Amino acid sequence: MKKIITTPLTEEVTTNLTAGDIVSITGVIYSARDAAHKRMTETLAAGGALPFEIKDAVIYYLGPSPAREGQVIGSAGPTTSGRMDAYTPQLLELGLRGMIGKGKRSAEVIETMKKTKAVYFAAVGGAGALLSKHITKSEVIAYDDLGTEAIHKLYVEDFPAIVVIDCKGNSLYK
Amino acid sequence: MREISVERITEAIREMCMEANYTLSPDMQEALNRAQCTEESPLGEEILSMLAQNLKVAKEEKIPICQDTGMAVVFLEIGQDVHLSGGSLTEAVNRGVALGYKEGYLRKSVVKDPLIRENTNDNTPAVIHTEIVDGEHVKITLAPKGFGSENMSKVYMLKPADGREGVKERIVTAVKEAGPNACPPLVVGVGIGGTFEKCALLAKKALLRETGEPHPDAHIAALEQEIMKECNELGIGPAGLGGSSTVLAVHIETFATHIAGLPVAVNICCHVNRHCSREL
Structure with a gap:
């Protein structure tokens, strides 16, 4: 049975999610991938503030294709999450509660998720045209110069995902 | 002239x-349809059905x-x-x-x-x-x-003594390591022989073959089948969430090689194995 969840994603919600749960996500989420993660980390190191409220936020590892006129966004499926592992523990410590991507995570990320009660969702890789239909608003809020890698504030409705790593560290991946 | x-x-x-980028070739679409018919996991079957819907939306609306x-x-x-x-x-x-x-x-x-x-x-x-x-x-x-799968590709410089079994073991291991990262079900392009760069190019070219078309040499075609069977027994499944459809096809290309070497390249491709050709 599908679990309906909304963002911001609270600890109360994540502690009730188990690896294997099929979820539907509605609310604001933020896109960020390699270059945006690097820049966020550099910003933090320089004593700056992140471009969005990280507490209870959900990051979608996404670099969309461009939108045609009249479209909200182009193709919008997940990228491989493991490339963000080097940057993720720091964001989790700051309150990042959910991540949407595809593929394996490092032991360090999973340990930090257990500590901070965060969850990792998989969206279906290579289904970007279909997933784009669940994104109803998209706005670049930071790092515009990075093109597809800019941070987009997205509003998603009934976005389909699967809990692959829960906040107890259980993983659906073998 | x-x-x-x-x-x-x-x-x-x-x-x-x-x-x-909007349309997969008919052979790839058929391979995905076949996987949907044979997939043993209900979740895997549902994911393959999503991929079929995705192809329909992409084609109709010209969304990548x-x-x-x-x-x-x-x-x-x-x-x-x-x-x-x-x-x-x-x-x-x-x-x-x-x-x-x-x-x-x-x-x-x-x-x-x-x-x-x-x-x-x-x-x-x-x-x-x-x-x-x-x-x-x-x-x-x-x-x-795409680089989700490109990043999971490998080149191995094996020894002649590693032989057929060594080649097989490396290819299956590469698929296992690629796991959910490479967006399975995969097409696995393999180059065996030649030199370091030649086998990599063969592996890339192997991805262009009509999906599931066997190699003309019987012993290579048999190896393709064995590797595919072993890969599909890994249980990785669609999107890496478990199931029997991990690999849609294994395509091997070979070339003569040196007495001292057995180069093997594995070019992993996701289920969006895109290619088209034209002749002028």
Whole structure:
């Protein structure tokens, strides 16, 4: 049975999610991938503030294709999450509660998720045209110069995902 | 001698960039349909059904099948009786890629310098492989390659003593390690033999073969089948969430090699194995 969840994603919600749960996500989420993660980390190191409220936020590892006129966004499926592992523990410590991507995570990320009660969702890789239909608003809020890698504030409705790593560290991946 | 203007190559590549990114070839679609019929896991079956819907939406609405519209890999087979006129061939290819990616609302995923990493903003340069062949035609094949799967590819320099079993074991291990990262169900392109760079190129070319078409040599075709069976017993399944459809096809290409060597390259491709060809 599908679990309906909304963002911001609270600890109360994540502690009730188990690896294997099929979820539907509605609310604001933020896109960020390699270059945006690097820049966020550099910003933090320089004593700056992140471009969005990280507490209870959900990051979608996404670099969309461009939108045609009249479209909200182009193709919008997940990228491989493991490339963000080097940057993720720091964001989790700051309150990042959910991540949407595809593929394996490092032991360090999973340990930090257990500590901070965060969850990792998989969206279906290579289904970007279909997933784009669940994104109803998209706005670049930071790092515009990075093109597809800019941070987009997205509003998603009934976005389909699967809990692959829960906040107890259980993983659906073998 | 036949004269072909490079402008025609630009035009063909412009159109092919869009075609390849909105529509999978019929053989790939059939392979995915077959997987959906045989998948044992209910979740795996549901994911394959999502992929089928995704292909339908992509084709009807001209939305890229995957947001990673790839780095453009272009194979050019140029007949030795052809004279290419009207400018630089490399520039003509890159102009076609730039036009196609702009007009098709395809993602620009190429950075100019691998360490400085500034986006070129038009998805150029393409990776171009030219080959001089007999005749007076030019065959263009475009294969946009996504990097979720490209990143999971491998080259091994095995010893002759590793033999058939060693080759098999490495390929299955590469698929196992690729796991959910490479967006299964996968097409596995393999090059065996040649030199370090030759086997990598063979592996890439193997991805262009009609999906599931066996190698003409019986012993290689048998190896393809064995590897596919073992891979599908790994249980990785669609999207890596468990199931019996991990690999749609294993394509092996071979070449003569040195008495001291057994090079093996494994080029992993996701279920969005895009390629299209045209002949001028």
